[in-house]
Amino acid sequence: MTAHIGAPARLPESGADLADPLFWKRPLREREAAFAYLRTLDSPVFFTERPGSARRGFHALVRHADVVAAGRDPRTFLSGPGVTTPEPARWVRTVFGDSMVNLDDPRHAQLRRVVSRAFTPRLIARVEDDIRTTARRIVDEVVARRPVDFVAAVAAQLPYQVICTMMGIPQGPRARILELVDHASVHTGVRRSLRHRLRVPGRGLRALARMQLLVAEIGRERRRRPADDLISALVTADVAGRGLNSRELGSFFSLLLVAGVETTRNAMAHGLKLLTDNPGQRALLLSDLGGGIDGAVEEMLRHSSPIIQFRRTLAHDHEMNGATFRKGEKVVLFFNSANRDESVFPDPGAFDITRSPNPHVGFGGGGPHFCLGAHLARQELRTIFTELLTRLPDVRSVGEPELVPSSFDNRIRSLRFTFGNVR
Numbered sequence: 377m378t379a380h381i382g383a384p385a386r387l388p389e390s391g392a393d394l395a396d397p398l399f400w401k402r403p404l405r406e407r408e409a410a411f412a413y414l415r416t417l418d419s420p421v422f423f424t425e426r427p428g429s430a431r432r433g434f435h436a437l438v439r440h441a442d443v444v445a446a447g448r449d450p451r452t453f454l455s456g457p458g459v460t461t462p463e464p465a466r467w468v469r470t471v472f473g474d475s476m477v478n479l480d481d482p483r484h485a486q487l488r489r490v491v492s493r494a495f496t497p498r499l500i501a502r503v504e505d506d507i508r509t510t511a512r513r514i515v516d517e518v519v520a521r522r523p524v525d526f527v528a529a530v531a532a533q534l535p536y537q538v539i540c541t542m543m544g545i546p547q548g549p550r551a552r553i554l555e556l557v558d559h560a561s562v563h564t565g566v567r568r569s570l571r572h573r574l575r576v577p578g579r580g581l582r583a584l585a586r587m588q589l590l591v592a593e594i595g596r597e598r599r600r601r602p603a604d605d606l607i608s609a610l611v612t613a614d615v616a617g618r619g620l621n622s623r624e625l626g627s628f629f630s631l632l633l634v635a636g637v638e639t640t641r642n643a644m645a646h647g648l649k650l651l652t653d654n655p656g657q658r659a660l661l662l663s664d665l666g667g668g669i670d671g672a673v674e675e676m677l678r679h680s681s682p683i684i685q686f687r688r689t690l691a692h693d694h695e696m697n698g699a700t701f702r703k704g705e706k707v708v709l710f711f712n713s714a715n716r717d718e719s720v721f722p723d724p725g726a727f728d729i730t731r732s733p734n735p736h737v738g739f740g741g742g743g744p745h746f747c748l749g750a751h752l753a754r755q756e757l758r759t760i761f762t763e764l765l766t767r768l769p770d771v772r773s774v775g776e777p778e779l780v781p782s783s784f785d786n787r788i789r790s791l792r793f794t795f796g797n798v799r
């Protein structure tokens with residue numbers, strides 16, 4: 377099938393309409409079948425977002441090679457106009473500032489350089505110690521209190537505490553900030569009714585604004601008295617001749633929280649479910665935890681694809697697999713589908729911790745926007761599963777997770793778990 381503007385929004389062969397919010401509420405098995413079908417087509421398909429409006433929509437990149445190619449060609453595939461769908465309103469971006477995920481060079485490179493520089497070996501070493509200590513404390517609490525929900529007790533805790541420590545957020549406001557983040561991110565990727573969208577500013581935006589005020593206050597304090605943390609590095613850093621202002625600091629912090637907490641927490645919850653559903657792989661991992669944990673973590677990331685998609689916008693006309701993308705059109709990179717591409721991953725539905733190579737695109741396909749927190753997230757996943765499986769070798773999920781329908785991330789709201797005896 378040749379893709380072109382105005383190509384049918386609904387594909388009769390699969391019934392898949394990736395632009396229809398209802399598609400994302402369908403069972404995972406059906407959605408995976410739809411993506412498998414789309415991968416067999418010669419060219420990316422264009423999905424129309426609004427019936428009758430040929431230009432409102434996106435070309436869906438579903439193959440591994442296409443997702444990697446687009447991610448690595450930032451001159452053609454721009455992030456600037458925004459990478460999330462539905463698109464945030466222009467006024468939201470004006471009020472809240474732009475985080476680097478939505479920027480192109482040279483501004484993106486400037487910001488990223490500052491942040492990457494702030495990830496000094498000393499800071500990273502301290503964070504690694506903190507990950508271990510926090511993971512141990514979390515497992516201690518699990519043993520002491522026997523909670524039932526893995527997400528609240530384990531998966532939500534570690535990534536959040538680690539980012540707060542790294543940024544230098546004092547213990548006092550942490551609980552309040554977490555509550556605000558939950559409100560702020562709850563609607564990402566879920567298209568709401570018009571009535572909901574018109575409630576301006578919505579609860580999520582108010583939460584975001586409050587959170588940014590809290591962080592701006594800490595930023596002002598660190599400008600006066602810098603400490604050995606990321607906020608100090610950011611507000612005193614030299615970005616085009618100055619440190620980040622309060623708005624930029626707030627939007628960077630929001631990005632870290634929304635990008636780094638939700639994603640890692642979902643990866644952990646999916647990880648436990650995958651180990652539970654695949655007892656052979658679990659036994660294999662337990663037989664050599666130290667040797668198998670890296671492979672297990674990579675396979676959890678591939679199999680669960682915590683982030684489903686990011687969008688790009690065409691800087692100029694471009695050809696891909698026989699399809700012509702026009703300047704200004706949108707393409708969506710479907711990481712979930714690339715991670716199931718049978719031409720790259722044999723038996724892609726299987727959870728195989730020995731898969732090698734495993735060039736998954738869970739953190740993006742490479743290029744300048746490749747996940748800044750990939751190293752951190754891997755370390756957190758390795759540490760929490762090592763700690764859990766060493767001290768609670770019978771740890772397992774119970775029943776099915778409570779999922780949140782979203783076209784943006786594979787979110788798990790809650791997952792019951794049990795762990796039997798403590799070692």
Ligand code: HEM
Nearest residue numbers: 476477635636639640643682739740745746747748749753
């Ligand atoms: C399992 C956990 C995680 C997953 C699956 C994940 C996934 C991703 C993906 C797919 C991208 C977009 C890549 C692209 O467009 O090429 C991204 C970007 C990003 N991630 Fe992560 N991420 C995770 C954890 C984290 C953590 C822990 C942090 C924070 C320290 C973080 C911070 C970021 C930032 C700042 C960006 C934007 C980078 C840029 O635009 O230059 N992520 N992540």
